[in-house]
Amino acid sequence: MHHVTDQAHGDPPHGSASRWWLLVPATIAGACLAGALVPASTWIDFFSHDLRVQRNGGEIIQETIEGVRLWRLMLVGLAGGIIMVTWWLASLGRTRQVVELEPVPQPRWPWIPWILMLLGAMVRIQRINESLWYDEISSLIDFSIFGPGASMGSYFTQSNHVLNSVLVWMTTSLTGSYDEWVIRLPALIAGILSIKVIYEFTRLARGEDAAIFAGLLACFAPVMILESVEARGYSLVIFFTAASCWAFLSARRSRDWRTWLLYAMCLSLGTWAHMVAACVGIAQGLYAMVRVLDARDRAWSLQAMMSIALAGIASVTLYAPLLPDLLSIRETFTASQSVQPTLIGMEGLMTLLQVGGSWTVMASIIPILVVIAGCVAGSGDRTARMGILVSGLCLPVAIVLIVLGDTWVYARFLLMVMPAVSLCFGIGIQAIAGTSRTLAYTCLLLACGGWVYVSLTLPPKQPLYDSIAYVLEEDPATGRIATIGLLDNVFGFYVPDSMQVVETGLHGSELQAALENAPASWVIVTYPDSVVEGGYEVLEQMGFVHATTLHGWVDWGNGNIMIYRLDR
Known part of the structure; x- marks a missing residue:
């Protein structure tokens, strides 16, 4: 229920203190x-x-110089944007009509989100010290260890999730450690905070009961847990997406310019964490453009559009130092090879499964059905429908842009939809409970049980450390190993100083020549399904035998690590 009143000219909402x-x-x-x-x-x-x-040769690359020019220009534009948008938002709050909504009831159990955060921390911490995987090490050794400036100003490879790279530099510098938990600390904190923010967003959209159920998904769903213990930008994207959705609904109620600025900040920081998160602001901007046609929604829709415009300026400013670098490798974003992941294939299936909170079929079926029920039930309530749209429209927007841009994509790129999934799951359980509490709690128990089982039984993402440990345990005196996989020497992060790592070209393309030039007794194979044709035959011909396989789940089965030893 809502009705329209006139806000008196003068102080903005919440009084002169806001000045x-x-x-x-x-x-x-x-x-x-x-x-x-x-x-x-x-x-x-x-x-x-x-x-x-x-x-x-000791010279600054041209992309850095061009990036600085753009950075300084955008700083001026951002300063002007902040001043103009703040003035406009504050003025609109004083002079336009206010849509008064029923107040959100105080929570009956205010301690529940804190309990959920504690449980979420417990299930995440048990995986925090697993081996780093390729992308985590690549981002660390290519960007974070060189400081915040290099992380903000360079983009010669796509492993740079800029905000996370800067935060990892902070945690490693403050602690003086490169332990796994230190490197993953920013993602862990964001993942735990996401539980609280998703709870508050859902409570604002649908009430406390739905918020509790949504919080359970945020707490226990494997996709939420796994990204919270990965030193990449995805956990930050989920957090800032949820925060922007909460701020959107909150600012719509209060029309407080401070909340709109907070909303803009969340959008820009989410985009800084991963560029695909820009789809969140684009989707919400499209929604506001539609709602501005309704007189009841015109004031807050205009505020939303101005805030999104400011977020866009801020996002371009944050990316300005590395934008020339990014544009110089833009062709690498195109899905030009058949082996690159697209939505037509496994990544499309995993995008669907992550709507059920897991990248496994059995643990996702029931949650997906509950999410569908929540979408249907929420469509009949104006506030819930708005919550679903502002948090969920980013997915179709991203899919359209991916298709039009003919770019490759991983399912994890689209994790900004998880606040919408959590909201719909909460509404779905609530709606089912209105018909049968037994059925609702059975669905909830089966969903949470499946999620916990997956989280407890899933192997590490890519056991790079474990492979080195295995070799050293079997052959402590070995001084050289060869690796097959991608080009970056990520194993250098884990091998002792006394051990030499022989690289063999992309997926073993130079395997025979490399081993003839630098003989090794052990060969560690990453991404075993991607080894060049004839690679395994070369190993066999050179006298290597399969020693063991260490299981990893990255790339849906291609994350296993196979270890070969020379059969003396």
């Missing part, structure tokens, strides 16, 4: 202008990547 908050955006705008005045040479030194400078 003091104007100092916050003013300070940020001032900092942006000050940053634009910093000499270009200073920014060039900050954003330059030491290894790339070294490889370029």
Whole structure:
């Protein structure tokens, strides 16, 4: 229920005290202008990547110089955008009609989300020290260890999830450690906080009962757990998407300019965590453009559109230092090879399964049915429907852009839809309980039980450390191993200083020549299904025999690591 009243001219909602908050955006705008005045040479030194400078004969690469020019220009634009949008949002809050909604009831059990966060931390921590996998190590050794400037200003490979790279630099610098839990700490914190934010978002959209059920999915669903213990940007994307959806619904109620600015910040930081998260703001902008046609929604829709525009400026600013670098490798984003993942195939199936909270069929079937029931039940309630749309439209928007852009994609790129999945799951259990509480709690128990089982039995994503440990246990005196897989020497992160790693080209394309030039007694094979044709025959001809296979789940079965030893 809602009705329209006139807001008196004068103070914005929440009184004159909010005027003091104007100092916050003013300070940020001032900092942006000050940053634009910093000499270009200073920014060039900050954003330059030491290894790339070294490889370029000691000269700064041109992309860094161009990125600094764009960065300084965008800082001025962002400062102006902050000032203009803040003034406009505050003015609109004073002079337009207010849609008064029924207040959200105070929670009956305010301690429940904190219990869910504690449980979520427990199930996540038990996986936090598993071996890092290829992308985690690649991001660390290519970006994070070179500092925040290099992480913000370089994009020569797609492994750079910029916000996470910067945060990993912070945690490793503060602790002086490169242990797995330290590297994954930003993702872990974001994953645990996501439980609380998803709970609050769902409570705002549908009420406390649905929020509890949504919180259970956020707590126990394997896709939520696994991304919370992976040093990549996906956990941050889920958190900032959920936070932006909560802020959207909250600002729509309060029309408080501060909440709209918080909303814009969440959108831009989510995009900084992973570029595909830009689809969240695009989808919500499209929704606001439709709602602006309704007189009841016009005021907050205009506020939303202005906030999204500001988020867009902020996102471009954050990416400005590396944008020339990114554009120079833009052809690598095209699905030009048959082996690259697309939605037509396994990644499409996994995108569907992750709507059920898991990348396994049996653990996803019941949750998917509950989510569908939640979509149907939520469509009849205006606030719930709005929550579903603002959190879920990002998925079809992303799919359309992926198809139009003819780009490759992994299912995990689309995890920004998980707040919508959680909301629909909560509404679904609530709706089923309205018909049969026994059926509802049976579905809930089976869903949570399946999720927990998967989380407890799933192997590490890619057991790189375990493979090195196996070789050292079997042959402590070995001083050289060969590896087959991708090009980056990720094994260098785990091998002792006394051990040499022989690379054999992409997926073993130079295997025979490499082993003839630098003989090794052990060969570790990653991505075994991708080894070049004839690669295993070369190993056999050179006297290698299969020693063991260590299981990993990355790439849906292609994450196993096969270890071969020389049969002396």
